[in-house]
Amino acid sequence: MYNDKVMDHFMNPRNVGEIQDADGAGQVGNPVCGDVMRITIRVEDGKIADIKFRTFGCGAAIATSSMVTELVKGLTLDEAMEVSNKAVAEALGGLPAQKMHCSNLAADALHKAIEDYRAKHPANSGA
Amino acid sequence: MTSDSENKAGVRRVYLDHSATTPVRAEVMGAMMPYFAGQFGNPSSIHRWGREARAAVEDARAKVASLIGAAPQEIIFTSGGTEADNLAIRGTAWHKRSKGNHLITSSVEHHAVLHTCETLEKEGFKVTYLPVDKYGMIDPEDVEKAITDETILITIMHGQNEVGTIEPVREIGQIARRHGVTFHVDAVQSAGKIPIDVSDMNIDLLTMSSHKMYGPKGVGALYVRKGVRLSPQATGGSHERGLRAGTENVPGIVGFGEACRLAKEEMPEESLRLTRLRDRLIGGILDSIPDTVLNGHPTIRLPHHVNISFKFIEGESILLNLDLMGIGASSGSACTSGSLEPSHVLLAMGLPHELAHGSVRMTLGKGNSEEDIDYVISVLPPIVSKLRDMSVFR
Numbered sequence: 001m002y003n004d005k006v007m008d009h010f011m012n013p014r015n016v017g018e019i020q021d022a023d024g025a026g027q028v029g030n031p032v033c034g035d036v037m038r039i040t041i042r043v044e045d046g047k048i049a050d051i052k053f054r055t056f057g058c059g060a061a062i063a064t065s066s067m068v069t070e071l072v073k074g075l076t077l078d079e080a081m082e083v084s085n086k087a088v089a090e091a092l093g094g095l096p097a098q099k100m101h102c103s104n105l106a107a108d109a110l111h112k113a114i115e116d117y118r119a120k121h122p123a124n125s126g127a
Numbered sequence: 128m129t130s131d132s133e134n135k136a137g138v139r140r141v142y143l144d145h146s147a148t149t150p151v152r153a154e155v156m157g158a159m160m161p162y163f164a165g166q167f168g169n170p171s172s173i174h175r176w177g178r179e180a181r182a183a184v185e186d187a188r189a190k191v192a193s194l195i196g197a198a199p200q201e202i203i204f205t206s207g208g209t210e211a212d213n214l215a216i217r218g219t220a221w222h223k224r225s226k227g228n229h230l231i232t233s234s235v236e237h238h239a240v241l242h243t244c245e246t247l248e249k250e251g252f253k254v255t256y257l258p259v260d261k262y263g264m265i266d267p268e269d270v271e272k273a274i275t276d277e278t279i280l281i282t283i284m285h286g287q288n289e290v291g292t293i294e295p296v297r298e299i300g301q302i303a304r305r306h307g308v309t310f311h312v313d314a315v316q317s318a319g320k321i322p323i324d325v326s327d328m329n330i331d332l333l334t335m336s337s338h339k340m341y342g343p344k345g346v347g348a349l350y351v352r353k354g355v356r357l358s359p360q361a362t363g364g365s366h367e368r369g370l371r372a373g374t375e376n377v378p379g380i381v382g383f384g385e386a387c388r389l390a391k392e393e394m395p396e397e398s399l400r401l402t403r404l405r406d407r408l409i410g411g412i413l414d415s416i417p418d419t420v421l422n423g424h425p426t427i428r429l430p431h432h433v434n435i436s437f438k439f440i441e442g443e444s445i446l447l448n449l450d451l452m453g454i455g456a457s458s459g460s461a462c463t464s465g466s467l468e469p470s471h472v473l474l475a476m477g478l479p480h481e482l483a484h485g486s487v488r489m490t491l492g493k494g495n496s497e498e499d500i501d502y503v504i505s506v507l508p509p510i511v512s513k514l515r516d517m518s519v520f521r
Contacts, residue, residue: 002447010447016517027519034441034460034469034484036519056481056518058443058460 005093006063013062015069017052024120026112028105035061035102039069039109043117047076051113053106060095060103064088068106077114083107138453141499145339145431145492146288146316147457151382152341152493158385159343162378170375171366180377187384191348194387195314195333196324203349203367204380208315208336209239210360211349212282214371215311215332216243218357219280220252223309227277231308233257233265233294234475236284240313241471244282253277262424263290263476267298274302280309286317289459289472289488290423291432293317300329309355315339315347319390320429321398331355337379341493342386346379397493401430404491404500408433411504416511422473422486431491434459436473436482437511439520445487448510454503459486481520 002010022040029036035057042050051073053065068088072080085107089095095104151159162183168176170184189199205211220230232244234256244254255273257265265283274281281303285296296312303310311332314323318333319340325333333350337343351357351370363372405428413419418438437445442458449456459470460483468474469483478486489503515521 007447010444011451013517031479031481031484031520034480038519054517054519054521056439056520057441059447061441062444062517 001096002059002063003093006059006095009063009066009092010059013053013066015052015066015073016054018054019050019052022113024113024115024117026109026114026116028109028112029057029061031056033102034058035105037061037065037106037109039065039106039113041110041113041117043077043121047074048072048080049074051110053109055106058099058103060099061105063092064095064104064106065109067092068110072110077117081111081114083110139499139502140453141455141503142494143433143454143456143489143491143503146488146490148338148344149341149492150494151338151343152386152389154389155342155382155385159378159382162381167377170377171364180375183381184375184377187380187387190384190388191335192350194319194323194391195335195350196326197333197350198353200368201325201350201353203351203370204375204383205347205349205371206345206376207338207347208237208313208334209347210371211334211336211347212237212239212311212313213243214349214357214360215334216240216280216282217247217360218370219309219311219332220247221358222356223279227275227279229253229255229275229277229279231255231257231270231273231278231281233259233283235259235263235265235287235289235472236282237288237313237315240282240284259475261476262427263287263292263422263472264424264427265294265299267295267302270299271302271306274306274308278306278308280311282311282313284313284316285323286314286320286429286432287423287472288316289470290434290476291316291428291490292424293321293427293429296330297328303331304329316429316432319387319394320401320431322394325350325352332357337383337386340386340390342383343379346376346383348383398430401491404495404497405430405433407497408489408491408500408503409435411500412507415504415508420482422476422478433489433491434486435489436478436486438482438485439518440511440514441484442486444514445485445510448514449487449503449506452506452510454506457488457490459488460484 019040023043027038055065168180170181315336318335336347422434442460473483
């Protein structure tokens with residue numbers, strides 16, 4: 001049901017964990033639907049210097065979390081805000097149709113983390 | 128899931144999803160083979176070919192009846208468990224509509240029963256869905272309290288398919304009999320696994336499925352107690368005493384009969400063997416992995432059935448890891464049900480959503496050995512700790 005790329009990110013997830021004293025943190029989903037994702041970021045010079053995730057969820061939830069961390073590391077915050085859930089799914093070579101809505105939330109968690117950073121750092125919230 | 132070829136060579140294969148389906152036994156397949164091409168007749172035909180097929184169907188009917196203590200003429204062959212449930216429930220509801228419009232069932236029934244009841248509600252019937260306790264068990268007293276002058280059918284399952292709890296159908300049967308209400312039992316998971324006696328249990332209608340007990344798919348049966356009337360749901364010819372029109376699936380029926388004969392013969396020994404394996408698996412997992420919970424009743428449960436919730440992690444991600452290690456299991460997680468809600472059974476038992484999502488069902492069968500169980504117990508702890516390390520709820 002999952003392609004090789006999804007299975008690779010599921011079995012060998014990149015950037016698992018939580019950044020201590022993170023500059024921004026974002027959490028989406030809820031246990032009722034079975035997927036919860038938390039992303040923490042460290043920002044340097046307006047760019048995502050480090051990013052980590054923790055996820056409770058299915059194969060697609062874990063793989064999209066892993067993929068989004070890989071996609072945005074090193075990007076400016078504005079660039080990272082442009083990365084959509086759809087783009088994450090495309091980078092994984094596609095997800096089963098029934099997973100597109102319930103488990104494909106990793107970009108939302110990332111955007112929340114960036115918004116959290118910007119709320120805490122209004123002076124240097126630009127690119 | 129990944130295909131067989133994607134599994135690493137040399138990985139042990141352990142099928143632990145016998146409540147989903149079972150392989151057809153060699154003896155069963157052997158019994159079926161003559162009826163595809165050689166003895167291909169239509170049992171309704173009067174010539175030699177027809178008579179051969181008729182004899183085979185009636186021989187199978189006697190074997191199926193014998194498994195549950197019924198008379199052969201009380202067995203109606205269907206296309207499977209779902210059709211038998213539909214015939215029992217819709218057939219009773221519509222036949223008895225002039226007597227009343229109330230049905231009693233439980234909140235942990237299979238969808239074949241639940242969705243049929245829900246459809247009847249839209250058609251004007253009233254349905255009571257009884258609650259269950261934390262083990263998924265129905266209280267017979269609740270059944271009795273729910274009965275009204277309008278009650279025409281009580282439909283309760285025997286072995287719960289998701290958590291393995293055995294429901295008190297004998298007690299419920301006594302209540303149904305005392306109140307003169309027709310009693311249907313979905314025995315798809317229990318038939319051939321634990322003893323069933325329709326007379327002793329006061330059962331009027333009972334559903335069975337062939338492919339859950341090493342018979343072929345596409346065939347099942349409804350036991351209909353002598354004197355119990357139903358409205359047929361498929362109309363056509365006068366097959367199966369006018370209750371189920373359509374030419375009989377002769378090879379399937381023959382296979383089902385043989386599967387029932389073997390199940391009856393082997394049940395005493397096999398149910399003990401499975402119970403030992405089941406308890407070894409349950410004990411092994413609960414002892415070696417913290418924050419795990421057995422779902423379903425600890426002792427009043429099907430001999431082959433294990434269901435465990437792993438806290439902090441989700442079922443599908445466990446199944447994918449198990450599959451890569453050659454182990455086939457299932458889950459009550461929403462991700463594996465094709466809906467956004469986890470198992471209605473686990474929620475009815477009061478499990479919080481996280482635990483329902485983190486459930487894994489492992490159902491044992493003839494092919495499983497002690498070595499298989501020990502392999503599963505050795506493989507699970509690293510999978511669980513890896514997923515927990517990744518989890519938000521760690």
